Amino acid sequence: MEVRPNDQLSFTVPNEQIIEWRRQMHAHPELSFKEVNTSQWVEDLLQGMGIETSRPTPTSVLGVLKGTGQGPAKNIGLRADMDALPVQEETGEEFSSTVDGVMHACGHDTHTAMQLGAAKVLSENTDLFGGTVTFVFQHAEELNPGGAQEMVRAGAMEGLDGIFALHVMNAPVGTVQVRPGPATSLAGGGWITIKGQGSHGSMPQNSIDPVLVAAQVVVGLNTIVSRSVDPSHFMVINPGMIQAGQAPNVIPDSATIGVSVRTRTAEDTDLAFRRIEELTNGICAAYGASVEYEWVDAYDIVYNDAALAAQALESAKKVAGDDNAWEGEISSGSEDFSAFANEVPGCFIILGGGDAEQGFPFQIHHPKFNVREDCLAIGTALEVQLILDLLGPDTAE
Template sequence: MEMKFREDVLLNIFSSMVEWRRYLHKNPELSYKEAKTAQFVADRLRTWGIEVKTGVGGHGVVGTLRGDFPGKTIALRADMDALPIQDEKICDYASTVPGVMHACGHDGHTSTLLGIANYYSQHRDMIRGELRFIFQPAEETCPGGAIQMIEAGVLEGVNIIYGVHLWTPISVGKTASVAGPLWAAADEFFIDIEGRGGHGGVPHVTVDSVLVGAALIMNLQTIVSRSVDPLDSAVVTVGSMQAGTMQNIIAERCSIMGTARTFNQETRSLIKRRIETIVEQTCAMYGADVHLNYLMGYPTLVNDAAETARYQRIATHLFGEEQTIEAPKMMPAEDFAYYLQRVPGCFILVGAGNAEKGMHYPHHHPRFDFDEQAMYTAAKLLIHLAADAMMNE
């Protein structure tokens, strides 16, 4: 059975998607604080006669549409949270919240899924089984909203799940994915070094926590180059080092934060062990005390082969072979991985970059923006994917 897609209906909805996205961009909320965003989503779903559950695993919202005929339960997911970054864009929809902005496209994900929910609310006769719209909080911050929503039962009865990420490194109009591993597992480490502070002119009676931290950072950089198989992919990055107050004071304390990214579980465990050993022994060598907090974060995101093949077939039909590309493995992480551990599905990158419009800044950049036409591409793709999954066993 083939779906009778109404392009005119989606084009009509698209103007609202842009409005929603710009409202959400102006009013961002951080992870675990998405109360107003969740209310915004729930209000619109209810307006369209969609069954709504709120407070799912925190600020999560789930909308449900059931068809008149039996069939599969297909879930579509969008994330809603913003980042602690000051928006430096100059445009009428720039963030109005100091130090908070949508610098990763989650406002677009939310608006896209709202558009899809609106579309299917007008075409319930196309639904075989159930469509479940998952609006997830807290993707940006471990332990993440996905695992909490799963624990709250969001995947009960779900047969297949799809998600997209609007992705500016790919030009608008293109889509990309791959069967198997797509995005890496991401772990976090937090190191607190305690030395013995003192006068910068008499270092011999101190334990310089800045020196210890510097040595530790250099030693951590040997893990990938000397402990990991060169044919395996891994990253150890120190993103923050905080210490000291003045030029002539030897700092007593130094704090370091970083991340480790891997695809292979054995490599993931190896890196954790090496970080623990290097932290302990480096600090001991300098006579400093240390506390390490190592958090195992999101697992590797692994796409189901059959659902990725479905995506490739649908995307090629909709957009053409040249616009449907195979994504390389990448080191970003996504808690959509937790859904894919439990239910077959596919996570898809939808091109959102447009250099001519100045929309080429990387994700998590203060001037990040995306071509809003990408939301139309994403909505059209997910509408067809859901329909194909419902109608073709």
Template sequence: MGANGGGAVVSADTIKEKLVAVRRHLHQYPELSLEEVQTTAYIRRQLEEAGIRIATQYALPTGVIAEIGGLRGGPIVALRADIDALPVTEETGLPFASKVPGKMHACGHDFHTAAILGAALLLKEQEDKLPGTVRIIFQPAEEKAAGAVKVVASGALEGVRAIYGLHNKPDLPVGTIGIRSGPLMASADGFLVELEGVGSHAAVPEASVDPIVAAAYLITALQSIVSRNVSPLDSAVVSVTRLNSGTAWNVIPEKAVLDGTLRTFDEEVRARVVKRFGEVADGVAAAYGAKASLRWLQGPPPVHNDAGLAAAAADAAKRLGLNVIEPKPSPAGEDFAFYQKEVPGLFIFVGTSGPKEWHHPAFDVDERALPVTAQFFAELAASELNRFAT
């Protein structure tokens, strides 16, 4: 039992070998967003072998939803793990490195899946004591910010009192849990600006409307949005990451295209920056005689953690003797935020003592974090069911 009678098994050492094997299998056979067919089948087999019921009423293109408990009704809480990989060529040299050319679990979703599967196995052992239901969501397509929306559309959040998710954190040591109320991860929007001018011979610039000059000034002008439209007490990032124009050294082209990303931790700031971005793009283009066309690629909103859930999670971690810290917010995006638009949610960082950051070709995790993470989320889910049931 958990220290407060939560229902989770105190030690997860008995399933450590199992979780390592699961993680390594998934690591060798990565699949990209919405292509996770074999990953889905593998997870489903693991659940069925453990006698965990599959919630077939929540249909997904890929991914699995399962349930534990609920034998006497009661509240519902959800645990979520993402299952997709990245188009990255692995450079770890591990004996269980990816066997799929150009694809890799470079963000640790194999770790997330194995750890939450471990939590499910621990909770299954205590199923008859759970005063409610734990819904386990193995979600596809986090990297494309498309999976959470599909889960919501399936109805899998109906009746859920709270949802909990995780991300490995390479810069935190194993045994450390990062819990923060309020903003934790940023919105992640992309933009594409097309500047249309008039082409000409490079030796006759007066006959042109040079889109490259307009693009150069626009890139500089866009930086003033954050410095002059966002409070120093808030934060935002506008980064132009690509500029394409021209085909020859002696030709002024007709068009220049630039794209990049916007990151914020606040929806009001996000809306203000988007508005000013359009105004600046139109104004700079007009000043140089060009025309700007702007397209936004809207990503997930900011991850904003519920304060009550954060406090309860910190208590659960401390009961297990884990080191609880308040992590710095990350400007990376995470589609867990879509769940938080529907129900109270908490996204948690888990220390994995990794050698490299997310999305690096040499990314890896310390597998000693697997049983720690499984035990923590089992304890958290069981204790939260007890809290909501009283």
């Protein structure tokens, strides 16, 4: 059964337009830092709505809309990310990606479409609020060091009193989850390169085999969480990538392991990287191999501002119904939205895009990830309602 926003709201959402935008963007995905056509498309649409735009970075867009009604003279931001992933789409949808090996597998197409929907509704109803709405269309969420911190450096958060972001997730359509405090996990990691000594495969005595050493390192890394970490703490250490060699009869010179690390405190992050290096150094030394590390800056934990989270929960109940909005759990995922939320009060909201029972069993980043599109109207309505609740005439200053 189709889910719709509460019909008592003071505005209507252009459902079909939002779905059309989502499908158009889904069919034409662009990778992180390469959102050239997408950002132009977004900027053109915003300008068509009479919204003033600017470009903090080459592929990001800011839209600024001033209310003409009564309300607090605050500036509230809404953020949508626009980049896609290097994933080959397998949804079989008629609006599937037209770009080989690139897919909107994290729902950023839905985020952009919903926020364009909110921009359209608000631009047609400026008399319903005072203050300013800033639409933040962000590039490069998926690729470290992330687009958000670039936008912060370019001054995109200056003058904002708060910022919200929605993310679709594998949860029932029509539901919203938003919690005060930590909302996501810290994500870091990088590459471990093991250097050995290559040789003919038939003369292993002349080699230091980096494939064998890498295999032992992978096993070692998988013992850190079980043996070095307090069982009540959250930590993931995932050696998700391993590359070495070209042929079965050759022992290569080097092997590279890509590792992703998720934690919820700075102390645990330090512990994770210390143990990764201790174990790897020890294993490499035992075989006479050397090792180099290349760690990338982590995405910080997203901390939701308590007041904004309480407001988001209240607005979500108005839009989706009292039973369909709750605090939810801390996500094991991570988000560079933390770069914004570390500058101004921020709030990251989870929007149900469909779950297994509704026929949507695949998680974000899966080649078959998809959403049930009636979630889009809920998300757009929530964004608009949040602005009206924070910048409308009935708002207590």
